[in-house]
Amino acid sequence: MQPSAEELPAEDLAAEDVSARELPGVVLVVVTWNSADVLPGLLASLAFGMVGLRWRLVVADNDSADGTADLVRTEAPDALSVQTGRNAGYAAAINAALEAVGPLDKGTDAVLVCNPDIRMEPGCGAALVRGLERSGTGITAPVLFDGDGRMIRTLRREPNPLRLLGEMVLGAHRSGRFAALGEQVADPHAYSGPTRADWVAGSLMALSRECVEACGPWDESFFLYSEETEYALRARSRGFATRLAPDAVAVHLEGEAAVSPRLWTLLTVNRVRLYRRTHGAVAVAAFWSALVLREASRALLGRASSRAAVRALVSPARMRAKPGP
Template sequence: MPVKTAAAGPVAVLVVTWNSAAVLPEFIASLPDGMDGLDWRLIVADNDSADDTVALLRDLAPQTTIVQTGRNAGYAAGINAALDATASWDTGIRAALVCNPDVRMRPGCAKSLLDALGAELPGGDRVGISVPLLYEEDGATVVRSLRREPSVVRAFGEALIGNRRAGRFPALGELVTDPRAYEASTRADWAAGALMMLSGEVLDACGPWDEFYFLYSEETEYCLRAGDRGFATRLEPAATAVHLGGDSRVSPFLWTLLVLNRVRLHRRRHGVPAAVAFWAAVLLRETSRAAIGKAPSRAAVGALLSPAKLRERPGPAPAAPRSATS
């Protein structure tokens, strides 16, 4: 069912949960301050949690719209299920705030993000996706959340000199590392998806999230697709939040899924020849990391060398939920 958007509607706060009981109480407690000044409604899509996630929601936030998908459907599918639940609202929705349950918005965060939408940029593009300045769990360390579009040259740059060093040079790195980029309203090709505000225009133009990506690269694909349609992703530093982070860098399964989805996304956007070169660059990086004893990279190398793994559709993770990663 198509999502109805309306300038006078509420902001739909979309959350996907999977065994998220440990992080939900603080998330829910942070919402009133984080959403201060806005008309909003909370919609949670639960991907068949085996813990007390749903019971906690009903107890702590009884007005929440809970969509139970009945399976571990993936992050994009969860977002789509939550969006679909808004289609029956007479008011429509003004915008959608996609957030992980391990994010803690600081006061006024969401309003700053909403106010940033629609700004016209040089070249005629408009801000369609706004993201906050994220801090790590210590509340002081800035998360480098902005990214440039993946490319073959950038993949090789990161493989040869590391993603943080390569990130100093726009042509060579995907990760935006310049501290000045996080001190101003900065446009990016895409941003980490822990917390992002989507305008009604973007929702109308882009439609649902791509459920091919069970986990990882779904926010990359969505931001790039929005960019293709003239909608920019931009950091709004007046909006701040804490992200508790995750374990994708230490879990072989999750790291492998992240790496494979990067290759799959490049193939789907650029075709097979470019994807082969991108795959070679990613393989080089993971091989060098595996050589110094990094178990997640060893697992990723094995998967990258398996044609069957590269072809298969991404599937459910056996362990950590998306709320613990990004």
């Protein structure tokens, strides 16, 4: 049986205090919106998932109406609870959390950004932070599995028209075997090492303090989807690589973007909006056309979410409107 702190000699207490200070310091940001059903599972996983770190939990809530805020107060009373006051989106909630924390001091090595439907495996957080020690790395992501134990391919290449057409002809998994033809990195071997990617799915990410300071706030014009893509590409432009941390493992229960016409439309339209940021009119027209072709081909196979996406893509009013809830 371990002695209590009161029973330890003064020199042992001092040694424990020094040891604690030497652990990497982390701010863990969790963004919630009506997450009362899934948040307890995440909170339960943190005791082992964040072992080996000094960490502070910050929950940024987007005006939940299901008791999420009350749940945080009762199950995570030490957490800093931040209320955005509206359904502000993922990027805006992250910004609100970091603003509430204030400037990151030198004792904070990283910021972890997390969905509430993540379940961390033991040591996941520390492995993500260790991955940031690789030279030039600003963002790390774990190996993710879905609720049925299947690995989720989260590594991504920068989107372009040829990759969209490759996905349309070959499918996302087959096209992903070829760097020129697929956005999704499909090679299983890529998920066994510190593979560099243009961006990664943003359900769980670690950001180095230096990357956070260099990149500044997340882009709130993306209410949902493409915000992690924009952030990773911006980080790359500032010299920070995005890599897989293969020793970090987590489960993502995942949302309904692939089956919800509203969410899939938002995801699809945001892809065009992001591409428009850094490309000229001709390139944007090619990207838009390839995206329309891809979604139309899926719509012909009976996919309702793709039919909704095509309607939005060919609507000038929808393409001009700022996507939101």
